[in-house]
Amino acid sequence: MSSESGDKKLFNLAARADADRARMREHLMRGAIELQGMVPWSSNYTYLVSVKYADHEISAIYKPQCGERPLWDFEDGTLCKREVAAYALSAFLGFPNIPVTVLRADAPQGLGMVQEFIEHKRRENFFTLRARQRGAMQAIAVFDALVNNTDRKGGHVLVDAQDIVWAIDHGVTFHQEPKLRTVIWDFIDEPIPSELCAALTALRDALKRGEPIRAELEQLLARAEIRALNARLNALLQTRLYPAPPDGWPHIPWPPV
């Protein structure tokens, strides 16, 4: 996506240089992880951890594969990989803001995803933010349609002290069947902003040409899921409209926050 500051403002994207992301990635990949405690109310085993690297300590979220609650529709042990795939896609597109997320095989409870912790305003969520953060929600809504997010709760939208909006919890994404379930149905049948479409077009080209993002996704997702991702991408680029809820599918998560 164009990195013009206009777009960044419109969709409230973190003004974060690639070099900063790379540094955070390195920190999360190489740092020493220590469990600090479990995050209350999480549906899977979700830990708050500290990650120390080069004498610098940060907080992170750690979701081990062994703590994933089995689901009827997603293959066991794949949620942590889906979180990393969602991050990779967001980093390619330039939207939405997803905290840097990596896969670690050597974490305290084994393989899992490790994601930078975002200090956020605890009382805010999608419902309190939607009116004044419309652009950020437009970006998240396109992304959710693309990745087929089946659990966009209000609380999976955070805002930090700088009023940057962050999207979290992408474990149940990329299923090959339509499963979009979200609280963000504000834009049904509205045109997807052209800046966001431009990023989708760039993604389609990159996947077609076999750029690194394709290999990255292939390591994390099943082949049929990548085919379905391509199909959703083409459909979005064909209509250039926000989708309506799928038929016969509970399209609003419970609880909504």
Ligand SMILES: Nc1ncnc2c1ncn2[C@@H]1O[C@H](COP(=O)(O)OP(=O)(O)O)[C@@H](O)[C@H]1O
């Ligand atoms: N990267 C993050 N930064 C800050 N808080 C987070 C982050 N990821 C998760 N949390 C907090 O932990 C809670 C549970 O995380 P979530 O990703 O929803 O886990 P689960 O997969 O168990 O639903 C979130 O509602 C949020 O309060």
Ligand SMILES: [Mg+2]
């Ligand atoms: Mg959650």
